[in-house]
Amino acid sequence: MSDLPTSVRALVADASGAESRLEFRSLPIADLGTGDVVIAVAWSSVNFKDGLASRKDGKVARIDPLVPGIDLAGTVADPGSSDLVAGQSVLVHGYDLGVAHHGGYAEYARVPADWVVPLPDGLSERQAMTVGTAGFTAALSVVALEEHGLAPGTRPVLVTGATGGVGSVALSILAGRGFEVTAVTGKAEAADWLRSLGAADVLDRSALDASRPLQREKWAGAVDCVGGETLAAVLASLRYGAAVAASGNTGGVAVPTTVFPFILRGVNLLGIDSVQCPIERRREVWARLASDLRPSLDALATDEVELTQVPGALERILAGGARGRTLVRVS
Incomplete structure (x- = not known):
């Protein structure tokens, strides 16, 4: 610990006043929170949840003040009593990071050892944050669909919110694994970029109809990053026995549907949670993100x-x- 600085530069969200504010502060390193491992943060990323955590009305932050940043990558500065080694490249995301525990928008982070994922061979720290929380969630979604039986050749597969972090990575992973992917977006100007990621077709989000609980069977599977009426429309148009992996609520938390897709077509709603994902599965999926899910x-x-x-x-x-x-280049 003697080689560590006494204070670190951090971006702090402070909601103690009438309105939340973001400001840069020098924090004593002892105030970074509990944990066995101190990490010199090199990279983080920007996620929708980070934006919510930075706002008083975001209803995400559970401590005040808070250093946001729900993911980070860097090197072990002090391994404490863990099995990690000083100088080892690692990444952290999920659990309470950037929500109820100071996160990645600081030069150093202190976290519990069982939150830490050793950086897989084949990924740099920067590349790990290109994946980040969003990409890990996307990978969990693809794995869940494949475990349910989705395989290349069963086409097409739908990805909603395709320009966002989860959607864009899911699109790229699915296309790389040989799936025919239809991307849904409200940003017409992004169509060429989505095709460059592997989309075979691009739909405007207005094309999804949530007015009827059952529609023509179309999708062999789906990754939904939106929720709300979009998820209802996906459920209504899945093929018999197909599944949707759902992880988002930017379109709302209420899903206006009926039991019909489930009891008449046997469709499945697979909930995807990357926050409390067990560390063993977390490390397995990260190893695959460096290889077959890259x-x-x-x-x-x-x-x-x-x-x-x-x-x-x-x-x-x-x-x-x-x-x-x-x-986010932190260091």
């Missing part, structure tokens, strides 16, 4: 910002103005 990392990293530019990036993602993955 997405098109260069195409997905659409923006890169310094820590000082994160407030503006958070505003953009909350306003729906971001696409793909925005990386």
